[in-house]
């Protein structure tokens with residue numbers, strides 16, 4: 001029976017179709033990697049955030065199996081009841097040690113997802129009366145965190161340090177938080193963290209850095225954005241996700257031990273949820289070793305090579321490769337229709353590159369989001385560039 005409520009939703013879905021904004025999922029039969037079997041067709045994939053190509057790494061598969069043999073599958077309860085296992089504790093120690101060069105009295109807390117880590121940080125650190133200063137291009141999970149936090153939210157324009165400084169000067173709140181992505185996920189730009197941290201130190205504000213796309217990728221040892229810039233401060237609150245470059249799942253917050261203890265007491269998405277399966281934490285110990293070791297370094301070097309070859313082989317006339325030194329290499333096209341056509345044309349050549357449309361990016365800036373992984377071959381980047389050069393010439397718009 002079609003009730004009025006269902007009819008409303010159906011009309012809203014038809015509106016998405018009319019605006020070319022309906023999304024659909026692909027079903028993948030293969031492990032995450034460059035060669036994918038997608039809806040029963042083989043494709044060369046440039047879509048994942050598995051930047052180091054660890055998601056199907058044999059050492060991680062083995063570590064996960066070992067973790068399951070040792071600890072079983074479910075954790076059975078939340079961390080504060082009985083779900084906090086030895087593997088979780090070991091992972092937190094390892095991550096704290098890994099980020100310790102950049103934080104004072106570092107401690108880390110493992111979360112089920114980055115989304116939940118962001119909600120916990122913002123709600124726990126920004127009570128009523130606090131001021132939150134949020135970068136305009138922040139990830140949806142940070143935006144939702146600011147909506148849930150009781151503090152007052154102020155949005156500053158993208159990377160606009162002087163606008164932020166004016167806002168900070170005007171604030172008389174006892175608690176101030178500046179909140180930013182480190183690497184903007186849809187354009188690959190790196191936030192000016194040294195300048196942001198200087199502003200925060202001058203104005204007594206926390207700097208909350210969501211390094212979802214930097215952890216494992218940036219910095220000589222893969223410690224992420226703080227290592228990339230050589231930053232260290234007791235006012236930093238660092239969030240790294242573990243389902244992207246780390247290849248597994250979950251996330252962590254690293255900060256001064258007092259901040260972490262407060263999150264254990266007041267982070268609602270930490271407290272009121274079942275702890276992640278301990279086997280994941282066990283596998284992540286191997287993941288951190290891979291990131292920090294020679295294999296991680298080699299994969300980061302490969303990413304730089306892929307970028308260089310892609311840039312050199314690309315000769316676009318109307319479309320624009322967005323300047324990015326990260327494995328996120330978007331091609332700006334403009335309207336949703338042409339982006340979908342470009343993505344479909346690539347797909348006919350068995351190249352899988354997702355079309356990114358509003359509301360994920362601002363209207364008029366729809367783009368192809370190319371991402372490389374440490375397990376792509378140099379030839380893969382060349383093949384994609386050649387196809388883009390050709391397809392741009394055959395499409396209008």
Ligand SMILES: *Cc1c(COP(=O)(O)O)cnc(C)c1O
Nearest residue numbers: 113114115139141185212241250
């Ligand atoms: C992916 C992402 C998250 C969410 O992390 P999950 O672990 O996938 O929930 C948070 N912030 C940014 C910038 C992201 O790209």
